[in-house]
Amino acid sequence: MSEQRWIETLYQGYGQSFTVDKLLFEYKTDHQHLMIFENQQFGRVMVLDGVVQTTERDEFVYHEMLTHVPVIAHGNAKRVLIIGGGDGGILREVCRHSSVEHITQVEIDQSVIDMAKEHLPGHSDGAYDDPRANIVIGDGFDFVQQCQETFDVIISDSTDPMGPGEVLFTKDFYAGCQRCLNPGGVLVTQNGVAFMQTDEAANTAKRLTPLFKDWHFYSAAVPTYVGGIMAFAWASDSAQLRQQSLEVIRQRWQATGIKARFYTPELHLAAFSLPQYLLEAIGKA
Ligand code: SAM
Numbered sequence: 001m002s003e004q005r006w007i008e009t010l011y012q013g014y015g016q017s018f019t020v021d022k023l024l025f026e027y028k029t030d031h032q033h034l035m036i037f038e039n040q041q042f043g044r045v046m047v048l049d050g051v052v053q054t055t056e057r058d059e060f061v062y063h064e065m066l067t068h069v070p071v072i073a074h075g076n077a078k079r080v081l082i083i084g085g086g087d088g089g090i091l092r093e094v095c096r097h098s099s100v101e102h103i104t105q106v107e108i109d110q111s112v113i114d115m116a117k118e119h120l121p122g123h124s125d126g127a128y129d130d131p132r133a134n135i136v137i138g139d140g141f142d143f144v145q146q147c148q149e150t151f152d153v154i155i156s157d158s159t160d161p162m163g164p165g166e167v168l169f170t171k172d173f174y175a176g177c178q179r180c181l182n183p184g185g186v187l188v189t190q191n192g193v194a195f196m197q198t199d200e201a202a203n204t205a206k207r208l209t210p211l212f213k214d215w216h217f218y219s220a221a222v223p224t225y226v227g228g229i230m231a232f233a234w235a236s237d238s239a240q241l242r243q244q245s246l247e248v249i250r251q252r253w254q255a256t257g258i259k260a261r262f263y264t265p266e267l268h269l270a271a272f273s274l275p276q277y278l279l280e281a282i283g284k285a
Contacts, residue, residue, distance in 0.1 A: 010051060010160055011196055016226050018045060018052075024119045029111040031164050036119045042224065044120050046087060048112070049163050054087050058223045059123060062190075064263040065220040065271065066232055067093035070153045070188045071100070072252050072268065073241045077152040078102065081180065083140035083168060085157035086112030088124025094155070095127040096258050104151070106136045106143045108164050141167035144176030152182050156189035161200065169200070171207040174235065178211050186236040187212075194219065194274075195228035198281045204233050205282035214239040217282060218271035220262070231278065242272055 003020045022038040035047040043056030054062070067090055071077045080094050082105040094103050107113055113135070116123055127133065136143065140156070154177050159165030167173055168189070177187045192200040194217070201217060208215040212235040219229040234242060249265040279285040 010162075010192075011227070014196075014227070016052065018042070025115050027111065027115075029109050031109045031111075032159075034109075034111055034115060036115060046112075046116065046120060048159055051160060052224055053159065054089065054120070054123065055224050056120065056122060059087075059089050060261045061220055061222045062225075062230065063089035063093045063123075064260050065218075065267075066090060066155055066157060066188060066190065068253075068258070068260065068263045069218060069232070069268050069271065070155065070186045070234070071097055072249055072256075072265075073244065074152055074184070074186055075248075075252055079149070079151045079153075079182070080104075081144075081151040081154045082106070083143070083154070083156040083158060084108070084165070085155070087116040087120055088113070088127055090155055090157045091130075091133060092123065092125045092127040095130045095132065097256055099256075101132060103130070103133045104136060104149070105133060106138055106140045108137070108139050110137050139164075139167070141170070141173050141176070144173060144180050147176075147180050150180055150182045150185075152185045154181060154185070154187045156187070158190060160192060160197075169204065169207075171211070174204075174207055174211055178235070178237075181237075184236075184238045184241070186234065186238075186241055188235075189233045191217065191231040191233045193225050193227040193229070194231040194278045194281075196226075197231075198277070201231050201233075201278060202281045202283075205284075208233065208235045211235070213237045214242070216242060216272060216284075217274060217278065218242075219274065219278075220267075220271060229275075234272075 086107040158168040161169040
């Protein structure tokens, strides 16, 4: 029998409800409350600390946009760092780029990886066995402060700025990422639903400004993240990366041979065009 559960969306007085058609896993890990269940509309759904993280039905939108936009824009990414991302969706998409030689993923919670492998196998789709992947169980904030390696692309696929994910939205975290980027490298981060979490985008903009020569946001509409477009922060010391022609982006994308379900070169470029309210919030109106 299915049970109606309200899942918090971080916003007071506005929520999201899912029927829990089958509860697959519910457990308090060392870091957070983890729940995975089946829902007739969205398939399997992962929830952390009461907030929906990912669903089988629409995960491709988020994972493709948070991966292919920076990797294709970079054009020669060989070393990629993923922070968080325990469900494996970003790792899967990075692994689809045969030109990437090394991937380090730093996830704080081993249980998220284990349970996602078991209950959301399509998310990683075997990517955790890819010989290019080095999985580190630890805090992404500490990792970027101490890391001696550098990367071409850093992708922060974190929870929202509360609980263990809070540190991944601080100026010191962004500074650590900047330190770990190769020249011409790029950092992208999940930055919440722009309409509902406008302050989050404004705060990130303020923190990135003194650190990176070029920063901006791009977006995608992910049905699960209710309230409008999902914003992704973008930061690099090279302004060229987000100002390339459609022709160049198309050529690079075709060369990968990847068949995507959401990403297209046209969407890649269009995603950087932001609504006026967001431009105002980040001081770029
Ligand atoms: N796609 C989701 C969203 O937009 O809300 C987030 C995906 S979920 C896989 C985020 C992951 O970040 C979780 O697995 C969580 O354990 C991990 N995480 C949270 N704080 C972290 C930290 N400080 N260091 C490393 N990983 C962290």
